[in-house]
């Protein structure tokens with residue numbers, strides 16, 4: 001069985017990453033049920049940078065492909081699925097999904113734990129979310145700069161806080177493998193990596209204005225705000241060319257050492 005099979009919703013698998021064929025509304029409903037039934041779900045919001053990283057690194061592919069739910073966070077993913085002949089309903093941006101879940105949590109008194117970013121950022125993000133969603137109970141927060149030796153203590157702290165939602169805002173390279181390793185022990189109904197979202201919630205970085213998002217240019221806004229991202233973003237045109245070249249071959253699971261991994 002390949003990762004992607006056996007999920008209670010349809011998926012479109014791009015280079016081995018099984019994206020859920022659900023729009024934002026259905027995604028939120030699905031995860032609301034996860035909280036209600038207390039069934040742990042590891043959620044990955046995957047973008048083209050992550051898919052490219054997964055093609056280079058089978059361990060990273062495994063960390064994201066074995067998630068319970070992978071949502072298409074990025075216009076590039078929606079475009080690629082259409083090119084491959086298996087369209088996805090819409091982009092489900094991680095930042096928006098986080099807020100949609102918090103909105104539901106606001107009316108249902110859910111507990112939320114924030115893990116990641118610098119200490120002052122995590123603290124400001126917690127304070128801002130508490131103000132914006134007074135019905136949400138902030139069950140705890142902790143910065144994302146800790147070593148592997150601290151993992152057990154961090155997992156214990158989160159288990160004791162018993163959140164309904166756990167948002168992890170460490171770098172992409174760290175947050176997904178960390179959740180893949182510890183998700184089962186954490187046992188939180190919704191566990192989701194949210195990248196740089198705490199920096200936006202804390203007011204340290206700005207989200208791209210709607211016009212940029214509509215035009216699929218969120219990446220450009222982020223680049224203008226944080227030019228150090230240029231190295232990471234260099235893979236975006238490589239991804240686009242690969243999708244154009246591969247056509248429906250993009251839907252195949254990449255074989256270890258096989259041609260599909262060639263970039």
Ligand code: UDP
Pocket residue numbers: 116117118121143144145146169170171172173174195196197198199
């Ligand atoms: N971050 C963290 N621990 C780390 C590395 C990064 O908590 O070891 C936080 C960082 O402070 C920021 C977020 O993760 O709030 C996203 O970081 P970055 O933009 O470098 O990563 P990306 O999401 O682009 O991979």
